[in-house]
Amino acid sequence: MKSYISFFLFFAFLVVSAQKKDTIYREPDCTKFHQAEKEKFDVLEKDFKKVNFSKLNKLIINHIDESRLKKQNLKISLIKRKMTICGWDIFRDCISKYNLTNNFYNDIHFWSSETVLLLQKKLKKNIVPIVSVYSMSYYHTNYYRHEFFTVNPKIINQLKVNKFTFENKDYIYFPYNEEKLEISDSDMIFIYFKNHLNKIVEVEIYYNQEQIPQILKFQYTNHKWKLIETKN
Numbered sequence: 001m002k003s004y005i006s007f008f009l010f011f012a013f014l015v016v017s018a019q020k021k022d023t024i025y026r027e028p029d030c031t032k033f034h035q036a037e038k039e040k041f042d043v044l045e046k047d048f049k050k051v052n053f054s055k056l057n058k059l060i061i062n063h064i065d066e067s068r069l070k071k072q073n074l075k076i077s078l079i080k081r082k083m084t085i086c087g088w089d090i091f092r093d094c095i096s097k098y099n100l101t102n103n104f105y106n107d108i109h110f111w112s113s114e115t116v117l118l119l120q121k122k123l124k125k126n127i128v129p130i131v132s133v134y135s136m137s138y139y140h141t142n143y144y145r146h147e148f149f150t151v152n153p154k155i156i157n158q159l160k161v162n163k164f165t166f167e168n169k170d171y172i173y174f175p176y177n178e179e180k181l182e183i184s185d186s187d188m189i190f191i192y193f194k195n196h197l198n199k200i201v202e203v204e205i206y207y208n209q210e211q212i213p214q215i216l217k218f219q220y221t222n223h224k225w226k227l228i229e230t231k232n
Helices: 002-025 031-048 056-062 113-123 153-158
Strands: 073-078 127-133 135-140 160-166 171-173 186-196 200-206 214-221 225-230
Touching: 056 113, 056 214, 056 225, 073 113, 113 127, 127 171
Parallel strands: 073 127, 073 186
Antiparallel strands: 127 135, 160 171, 186 200, 200 214, 214 225
């Protein structure tokens, strides 16, 4: 009798284990999901196809609230795009292959040597580029190879580059009128972008540790960018 019970328990264990294994390792069928995502992307791509972004950078900078930036230096936080990874279950959740958030205008399009010069002219501050990766931030060691600053060589030559030492390592910053850098006396901005239908670019500007951003919405109509909405 005991042998039968033992066999039954062993068999039940194998069945449960197989079910768990099947539940854990079976990937979802994402065919319809990817098709729907592609259709959304194609519509956005068509909408932004003939948009000229060349004057949008300056317009955004003109609307940065300098009253929130009172310190001598400004850290600019560089992130190509925002992605939500925490909470994804790769065996149950379908993950989009398309950037439906800001593929057509994002940090790569905004930050450049020219943008830094415009920002310095407006704010009259040293600019310190940092790269944010999730909750960590890192100072730059060399900007010449970085995708945010690979622009016209003439503009790069206009941008002065100095070094500062932090925790026994050398990093770079862009000085304003040879102002010395005291890294502890720094504000920070993080600018995040969203692209919407009807040729709308939404800009979220986070100042320092503020949780609620300044929101600007620009629309491209009649070959011009216009500010259509603002929230402070």
